[in-house]
Amino acid sequence: MSLVERQDTLTADSLVWDGGHGSVADYVALLKPRVMSLVIFTAFVGMMLAPGDMHPVLGLVSILCIAIGAGASGALNMWYDADIDAVMTRTAKRPIPAGKITPQEAFTFGMTLAAGSVLILGLVVNWFAAAFLAFTIFFYVVIYTMWLKRLTPQNIVIGGAAGAFPPMVAWSCVTGDVNLESAVLFMIIFMWTPPHFWALALFKCGDYRAAGVPMLPVVAGETATRHQILIYSILLAPIGVAPYLLGFAGVFYGAASATLGAIFLVLAADVWRNREGDAARKSAVRLFTFSLFYLFLVFALLLAESLISGM
Amino acid sequence: MPMSADKTSADKTAGIELSEDQKKRRRSRSIAIAVTLAGLVVLFYVVTIVKMGPEIMNRAL
Numbered sequence: 602m603s604l605v606e607r608q609d610t611l612t613a614d615s616l617v618w619d620g621g622h623g624s625v626a627d628y629v630a631l632l633k634p635r636v637m638s639l640v641i642f643t644a645f646v647g648m649m650l651a652p653g654d655m656h657p658v659l660g661l662v663s664i665l666c667i668a669i670g671a672g673a674s675g676a677l678n679m680w681y682d683a684d685i686d687a688v689m690t691r692t693a694k695r696p697i698p699a700g701k702i703t704p705q706e707a708f709t710f711g712m713t714l715a716a717g718s719v720l721i722l723g724l725v726v727n728w729f730a731a732a733f734l735a736f737t738i739f740f741y742v743v744i745y746t747m748w749l750k751r752l753t754p755q756n757i758v759i760g761g762a763a764g765a766f767p768p769m770v771a772w773s774c775v776t777g778d779v780n781l782e783s784a785v786l787f788m789i790i791f792m793w794t795p796p797h798f799w800a801l802a803l804f805k806c807g808d809y810r811a812a813g814v815p816m817l818p819v820v821a822g823e824t825a826t827r828h829q830i831l832i833y834s835i836l837l838a839p840i841g842v843a844p845y846l847l848g849f850a851g852v853f854y855g856a857a858s859a860t861l862g863a864i865f866l867v868l869a870a871d872v873w874r875n876r877e878g879d880a881a882r883k884s885a886v887r888l889f890t891f892s893l894f895y896l897f898l899v900f901a902l903l904l905a906e907s908l909i910s911g912m
Numbered sequence: 913m914p915m916s917a918d919k920t921s922a923d924k925t926a927g928i929e930l931s932e933d934q935k936k937r938r939r940s941r942s943i944a945i946a947v948t949l950a951g952l953v954v955l956f957y958v959v960t961i962v963k964m965g966p967e968i969m970n971r972a973l
Contacts, residue, residue, distance in 0.1 A: 622933065625941060625944045659959070
């Protein structure tokens with residue numbers, strides 16, 4: 602019986618219940634706190650860049666709802682993917698495969714948080730942002746996790762969209778709509794996700810193969826993955842500079858993002874060139890590590906410029 | 913048979929026996945839920961004041 606099919610064993614003969622073992626920390630782990638911290642950061646930047654004023658308390662509620670919505674997506678993802686998580690070393694210790702939380706408990710927890718975050722955002726901030734948040738959760742859980750993740754090697758590209766929506770949702774909390782500037786923030790994360798995850802997949806290939814997830818290196822091979830990483834990096838570099846080109850970021854951001862994009866490209870070219878042995882692995886690890894810095898720095902620079910220009 | 917029927921009914925009323933570990937974790941979860949609910953009460957109160965502002969006092973008696 603797979604973990605996903607496992608039910609709480611409550612029968613008339615043996616009144617034993619599998620559930621109730623989860624600690625508060627296990628439930629926090631279901632929210633994927635590290636992903637949540639990235640969501641909070643990018644959403645905060647989106648909110649600060651958006652034109653218009655928002656009361657700080659309403660801003661705090663918006664970020665809280667977006668963060669809880671992201672956490673709910675994480676919990677529902679772990680509920681559905683428990684069978685995959687159990688066979689990958691990176692995820693085997695998650696609360697469901699570890700037997701600390703039952704799939705039913707995780708599902709209930711995720712759905713409650715999803716409904717609560719959308720409802721509160723709608724009642725307190727605006728219903729457009731709430732509908733957008735609901736769509737983001739739906740996109741991540743149903744379109745990515747349940748449908749495309751196990752179906753296509755382009756899963757990361759599509760799943761990346763769900764991770765790219767938070768700054769747009771935060772923007773819409775302030776303005777009540779979306780526009781080109783907020784779409785640029787979306788595009789930066791959207792284009793960043795494939796090279797980031799494929800670099801990881803290049804040195805964690807065995808894990809995904811064992812789990813039967815059609816990640817690009819498993820299905821199309823490592824050479825095709827290196828081509829794709831390079832293509833997405835070439836697209837990412839100019840999109841990273843787009844906030845300056847479109848006039849909602851300054852010269853300093855323009856110069857810094859161009860430099861960061863160039864370093865990203867050089868590292869992606871290294872991954873493309875080094876295809877054998879230790880050098881190949883090291884190049885992939887270097888690109889993966891730098892990609893984290895890249896996204897953080899691009900958004901931190903946007904935030905810093907908006908704070909300085911607002912003084 | 914009345915005796916076995918009584919036994920079954922007694923089992924049912926006894927319900928699920930939680931282990932010590934389950935009881936301890938249930939208590940910590942209950943505290944976390946209580947803290948969350950208290951936080952929501954404060955949040956809704958503050959949001960109400962923020963959204964209504966001074967208008968909260970401006971109503972017909």
